[in-house]
Amino acid sequence: MTESLHLPRRQTGVSRRQAVAALGAAAALMPFAASASPETAKKLLSELAKAEPKAGKVQIKTQEIAENGNTVPVTIAVESPMTEKDYVKAIHVVADRNPQPGVASFLLTPANGKAEVQLRMRMAETQNIIAVAEMNDGTTWTATREVKVTIGGCGG
Amino acid sequence: MAEDIKPRIRVPQSAKKDEIIEIKTLISHPMESGQRKDSQGKTIPRKIINKMTVAFNGKQVFEAKLEPAISANPYLSFFLKCTQSGSLEFAWTDDDGSTYKATQAITVA
Numbered sequence: 001m002t003e004s005l006h007l008p009r010r011q012t013g014v015s016r017r018q019a020v021a022a023l024g025a026a027a028a029l030m031p032f033a034a035s036a037s038p039e040t041a042k043k044l045l046s047e048l049a050k051a052e053p054k055a056g057k058v059q060i061k062t063q064e065i066a067e068n069g070n071t072v073p074v075t076i077a078v079e080s081p082m083t084e085k086d087y088v089k090a091i092h093v094v095a096d097r098n099p100q101p102g103v104a105s106f107l108l109t110p111a112n113g114k115a116e117v118q119l120r121m122r123m124a125e126t127q128n129i130i131a132v133a134e135m136n137d138g139t140t141w142t143a144t145r146e147v148k149v150t151i152g153g154c155g156g
Numbered sequence: 157m158a159e160d161i162k163p164r165i166r167v168p169q170s171a172k173k174d175e176i177i178e179i180k181t182l183i184s185h186p187m188e189s190g191q192r193k194d195s196q197g198k199t200i201p202r203k204i205i206n207k208m209t210v211a212f213n214g215k216q217v218f219e220a221k222l223e224p225a226i227s228a229n230p231y232l233s234f235f236l237k238c239t240q241s242g243s244l245e246f247a248w249t250d251d252d253g254s255t256y257k258a259t260q261a262i263t264v265a
Binding site: 113 | 180212217218219220222225227230232234239
């Protein structure tokens with residue numbers, strides 16, 4: 001019963017024109033949105049994960065275009081055998097154009113068996129999701145994925 | 157609104173030894189971001205679930221630190237390798253200090 005875990009989706013049924021109008025109105029209502037920038041996101045990541053991350057091993061799965069920025073499902077998967085000797089210690093997720101860059105940090109253990117987490121996040125506007133995985137040997141890996149947002153989920 | 161906050165968990169009731177199972181969790185919670193304003197223009201104070209931890213037989217196996225960018229009714233899923241039967245203990249921590257708990261037994265054949 002997967003349904004039991006999903007809240008009923010709100011049927012908005014807006015036309016494209018209404019959506020564009022709503023977008024404009026929303027933008028006017030949110031002068032404080034987008035106070036995070038690629039720089040602050042990068043700074044936060046360097047605080048979360050000490051080593052300079054290399055590209056690879058991390059995969060961000062999400063939709064290319066998110067119609068509703070209030071709930072964007074995102075799956076982060078990291079290549080790792082997840083054994084006592086070799087496992088993912090932490091996964092950090094940031095977004096570079098939200099009011100605040102932080103999204104979530106996950107602490108994993110070898111007991112997880114598979115380094116994959118799924119979450120639902122808010123996105124104020126079109127932006128990059130950046131994920132960094134910290135391995136137990138101290139190496140860090142990263143991936144970036146752009147998501148286009150039709151209606152921002154900043155709740156202004 | 158505390159009475160509205162209800163955790164829901166979906167875990168397979170039984171699993172084979174060393175099987176990797178997916179655990180899905182959702183807790184109904186507004187996740188008030190602290191960014192929104194009410195009709196008087198006052199900022200609605202932040203109130204979110206800031207942490208979720210999962211322990212298996214008393215040993216922590218998963219932890220999530222959440223920020224306001226997490227959607228209302230935070231949904232999280234992760235995996236667990238079943239090595240033995242036992243109970244999974246879930247705990248969510250709210251900004252106001254309250255914790256919401258749930259437990260789920262798993263039988264490993």
